[in-house]
Amino acid sequence: MTSNWITTRAWLLMLPLLIVMIAIIGWPLVDTVRLSFTDAKLVGTAGSFVGLDNYVKMLSGSNFQRTLVTTTLFAVLSVAAEMVIGVLAALLLNQQFYGRSVLRALMILPWALPTVVNATLWRLIYNPEYGALNAALTQIGLLDTYRSWLGEPGTALTALIVADCWKNFPLVALIALAALQAVPRDITAASMVDGAGAWARFRFVIMPYLAGPLMVALVLRTIEAFKVFDLIWVMTRGGPANSTRTLSILVYQEAFSFQRAGSGASLALIVTLLVTILAVAYAALIRKSAGAS
Numbered sequence: 001m002t003s004n005w006i007t008t009r010a011w012l013l014m015l016p017l018l019i020v021m022i023a024i025i026g027w028p029l030v031d032t033v034r035l036s037f038t039d040a041k042l043v044g045t046a047g048s049f050v051g052l053d054n055y056v057k058m059l060s061g062s063n064f065q066r067t068l069v070t071t072t073l074f075a076v077l078s079v080a081a082e083m084v085i086g087v088l089a090a091l092l093l094n095q096q097f098y099g100r101s102v103l104r105a106l107m108i109l110p111w112a113l114p115t116v117v118n119a120t121l122w123r124l125i126y127n128p129e130y131g132a133l134n135a136a137l138t139q140i141g142l143l144d145t146y147r148s149w150l151g152e153p154g155t156a157l158t159a160l161i162v163a164d165c166w167k168n169f170p171l172v173a174l175i176a177l178a179a180l181q182a183v184p185r186d187i188t189a190a191s192m193v194d195g196a197g198a199w200a201r202f203r204f205v206i207m208p209y210l211a212g213p214l215m216v217a218l219v220l221r222t223i224e225a226f227k228v229f230d231l232i233w234v235m236t237r238g239g240p241a242n243s244t245r246t247l248s249i250l251v252y253q254e255a256f257s258f259q260r261a262g263s264g265a266s267l268a269l270i271v272t273l274l275v276t277i278l279a280v281a282y283a284a285l286i287r288k289s290a291g292a293s
Contacts (some may be wrong), residue, residue, distance in 0.1 A: 036266035042259040054266035063242075063250065064267070071246040074157060075225035078164045082221055083214065085165065086172025091202075093173070094180045104177075111170035119234035122163035126150050126235075150236050153243035160244055164231055168224070172217045179213040180206065212286070219282040223275055247271045 036054055040047025058064050093104055110118065125132045128148035137143040149159045183206055191201050229248035232238065238245030238253070245253075251271060255264025 032265045032268060035262055036269050038262045040262045042255065042261045047262055050262070054263045055270070058263060058267050058270060067245050067247055067250045070157065070244065071226060074161060074228065074246060075222055078161045078225050079218065079221045081161065081165045082169040082172050083218060085169045087176050089169065089173040090176035090180055093177055107170050107173060110167050115167065115230045116234055118167045119163065119231045123150065123235050126159055151240055153241050156236055156240060156244050160232055160235060163235065164225065164228065168221060172221065175213045175217045176210055179210050183209045215286050219279065222282070223278060226278060227271065227275055
């Protein structure tokens with residue numbers, strides 16, 4: 001059997017999958033690109049060709065710029081917190097102690113919960129009238145009166161970051177814990193015999209094994225945080241005063257709330273381009289770190 005026939009047969013076997021992918025992904029993407037160059041409304045008119053006007057309007061608008069800053073701030077702070085807490089949790093769960101298996105199972109629960117359920121739970125915790133957070137802080141004397149954590153622009157974004165971190169740090173912890181299992185115990189023991197402290201062991205012995213897996217976790221979490229929608233929509237819908245409005249919510253509002261399908265499509269493509277740039281940059285970092293090791 002010739003290699004050409006093997007290749008042809010492989011493509012024939014993949015043809016149904018390719019057709020499905022083109023139908024599900026390719027056509028909507030092409031239609032979104034087409035819409036982005038028109039002033040089409042969501043209902044009632046196909047719109048006329050306007051060229052790059054939608055892109056110029058979106059990129060130069062103050063709404064996009066403020067939302068980009070909010071999205072970047074949310075992504076950077078939440079991912080940084082998740083990486084730190086995840087690594088610390090993995091280091092703890094890598095130790096031998098009674099009940100470790102139970103604690104590992106419990107740690108997975110926040111990540112296993114659907115995001116909508118997680119957001120609803122945290123919205124109840126932050127409730128200004130009967131929320132558990134206000135009750136706890138009041139009883140220990142840190143608050144005099146209940147606060148509306150999601151209703152104040154100064155605290156709403158921080159509250160969302162805490163909820164997102166609680167939901168997603170177990171993913172980082174699981175990836176780091178799997179990497180810790182690959183660290184040879186004889187090397188760790190030898191470093192302790194040589195007098196290396198806890199920080200030195202972590203930096204020079206453990207961290208080289210964690211670097212690659214943590215980079216993968218960083219890529220996954222940054223992309224997810226940058227395009228977050230459901231968590232923020234359920235908890236604040238982008239409020240108060242648009243202080244928690246991210247790019248994904250702005251796309252939804254532009255396309256569906258304001259019925260501007262053309263400008264909504266252009267904004268969606270801008271967000272897609274930004275996420276793609278992030279993914280390519282991270283992929284280059286991963287290849288660079290793999291080549292260095």
